[in-house]
Amino acid sequence: MRVAELSRRSGVSVASIKYYLREGLLPPGELTSPNQAHYDEEHLRRLRLVRALLDVGGLTVAGARDVLATVDDEQVDLHHALGTAQDAVMARVQPVEDDASVRAEKVVADLVARRGWRVTENNAGRRAAVDVLATLDRLGGDQVVGLLDVYAEAMEAVGDREVAAVVDRDEREGSVERVVVGIVLGGALIAALRGMAEESASARRVGPGEQR
Amino acid sequence: MRVAELSRRSGVSVASIKYYLREGLLPPGELTSPNQAHYDEEHLRRLRLVRALLDVGGLTVAGARDVLATVDDEQVDLHHALGTAQDAVMARVQPVEDDASVRAEKVVADLVARRGWRVTENNAGRRAAVDVLATLDRLGGDQVVGLLDVYAEAMEAVGDREVAAVVDRDEREGSVERVVVGIVLGGALIAALRGMAEESASARRVGPGEQR
DNA sequence: CGACGCGGATAGTTCTACTCTCCGTTCATG
DNA sequence: CATGAACGGAGAGTAGAACTATCCGCGTCG
Structure with a gap:
């Protein structure tokens, strides 16, 4: 055509x-x-x-190009593809170095140790987590931090199942693309489902028999 | 000053x-x-x-204005604030109406029924979920759909705990702001932790004793 | 044969989120 | 009390991203 x-x-x-x-x-x-x-x-x-x-997925054109270059690269492994996709999804602001971010780094390091995660220093998720926690610190509210372990627990289950779903397939046949789609669209789906679950939980609090 | x-x-x-x-x-x-x-x-x-x-949070200036107007509104309730914050976070593309989106709507309706969720038709998360699933349908890969219930399970736990964390406080003292911050920054934190959990799970598959 | 569509290149447009400049006023300093 | 920096407010200008429009010479098809 x-x-x-x-x-x-x-x-x-x-x-x-x-x-x-x-x-x-x-x-x-x-x-x-x-x-x-x-x-x-x-x-x-x-x-x-x-x-x-x-x-x-909300990627920029430049981000999409990087990701697609990885998809096209025959000799890239799945672990590396995962990192590239994460880099593209987490549109990074360069973090400021103040005491809030120092504290946030420690919180993340503790979390990683507590859960026994194997995460490198410059993983995109890790940098993003530090950034969010530092921002919350600066805002002064402790509300979200109390849920950190709830979030971590949930995401550990999700991450394990996702990686298992990719590995439990015949190797390397469009699997880099599957990883990329999984990370980018999976993230959007998770956010959407969280919204639904929150509304549902909130609606139940408002009143079990209520119409709208 | x-x-x-x-x-x-x-x-x-x-x-x-x-x-x-x-x-x-x-x-x-x-x-x-x-x-x-x-x-x-x-x-x-x-x-x-x-x-x-x-x-x-990645909001636009216009989105932030809407959210902050809700924060400033004295007579808005927490359930409504939650909806406004979700609207701002899920930067909507207007969805196309084709058979992929019809199928996606059915998948979401089934999920909602299966889990007993109380979600209205025009909840931002619900519309976003339909959009993601329709896109996955058009891409032809079934990879993410198999994880739908894993995601839903995880987000149900998260949503319940989040709503509980807001309600278990003395009522309406900056709580709208807490809800907004929770939704916007909580979402960023969840995405970040998913990235860490994925890398961790992937690293373990690569080899338990490996460096870098 | 002739009009329409093509690929390729370059320039222009739209939108967002700032950033700059200007104005007349006010405050801080000597 | 002089004077220069800083102020609030308004408008225009700018940079980057993601398109979109125009033009050109060539191909294709009725």
Whole structure:
């Protein structure tokens, strides 16, 4: 197919497709002549993946490019792919170094030790956790910190099951893409389900028989 | 204090503070003369909250304004505040209506029924969940869907504990702000901890005795 | 054959979140 | 009391991100 059909089938404008081609999110089509190219089903799949990462996952175009480069890299292992996807999802602000962040680092280090987690110093999640806890410290409220172990418990179960779900498959057949999709869209799904669970719990407190 | 000190103590530029004042994120200072205003500790607290919502929570300025208007509203109840905060966090794309989204709606409805959740039709989390599942459907991979109940289980525990933590306090004394901070920063913290748990689980698979 | 669509390149647009400049006033310092 | 820095307020300007529009010369198809 040519670009017009790719556009029609994906719902993405031709102009945007050309932009993604320029930015390297989408591999170029197979040239049949110097100014005619041909796209296949794989391009359509990829284009849908791009839109999923941007729209649902909230990645930037640059972040999506990094992630997709990892997906295309034949010799990247799943552990490394996981790190790249996490880096793209956690849009980092460079953290300030004050005593709140020092305390937050200690809280995270204690948590890691308490749970026996194997997490490197520069894991994106770890840096993000320090950042959030330092911010909470600066805000002065202790409300969320009391739930830290609740969160950690829940995420440990989730992380174990996720990793198991990836490993319990025949090895390395689109599995990097599965990891990436799992991290990016899984995160969005978890946030959505948390919202539902919170509303549900809150509705029950308001009154068990109430309509709205 | 005047604006220069507010800037120095918060680390936010004077120009940005003026911008937040214009946008209604920060209430105006108390005017001591037509062109001199005085800010207090409350303004400093509020400014830090604004930066937390924007930087860590990833809210837009418009989203933060909506959330802060709820925080300032004396007669809003906690259940409604929860909804407003969720709306701001889930930056919505307007969903397309195709058969993938119809299937996704059914999956979500089944989940809600299976778990006995009380969730309204237009809960932000619910709409976001439909969106994610429809996107996964379009991508054709079933990988994440198999974890749906794992995620739901984890988030049910989290949501119950979070709501309990808010209710088990003396009523309505900055509690709307606590709810908002809990939802926005709690979400960031959960995402961060998931990243850590995933890396940890993945590292264990790679090899129990391995470095780096 | 001729109009429409193509790929490729470059320039322009829109939106967001600031940031800069200007104005007339006021405060702090000597 | 002079004067210069800082103030509040308003408007215009800017940077980056993600498109979007235009143009060009070539291909394809009716």
